[in-house]
Amino acid sequence: MKKFLAILAVSLLSISAAHAAEFTDVDSNEDGVISMDEATAAMPDLTDDAFAAADTDGDGSLNAEEFAAMSN
Ligand SMILES: [Ca+2]
Ligand SMILES: [Ca+2]
Numbered sequence: 457m458k459k460f461l462a463i464l465a466v467s468l469l470s471i472s473a474a475h476a477a478e479f480t481d482v483d484s485n486e487d488g489v490i491s492m493d494e495a496t497a498a499m500p501d502l503t504d505d506a507f508a509a510a511d512t513d514g515d516g517s518l519n520a521e522e523f524a525a526m527s528n
Contacts, residue, residue: 489517
């Protein structure tokens with residue numbers, strides 16, 4: 457179910473995001489994960505729900521793998 461939501465979010469994001477941002481550009485404090493604040497700074501259209509769906513391990517931030525899955 458969670459996976460389905462993630463796939464749904466990815467589909468919605470690929471429509472709204474004209475081009476995918478680079479992980480290293482989005483991770484502005486360079487701690488290796490992307491917070492909701494960093495994500496929305498790079499992608500203003502990103503919703504809480506889309507972020508939560510992309511955060512597949514539910515730790516409240518996006519690692520490189522989660523971000524890549526969301527961007528592709
Ligand atoms: Ca960060
Ligand atoms: Ca995560």
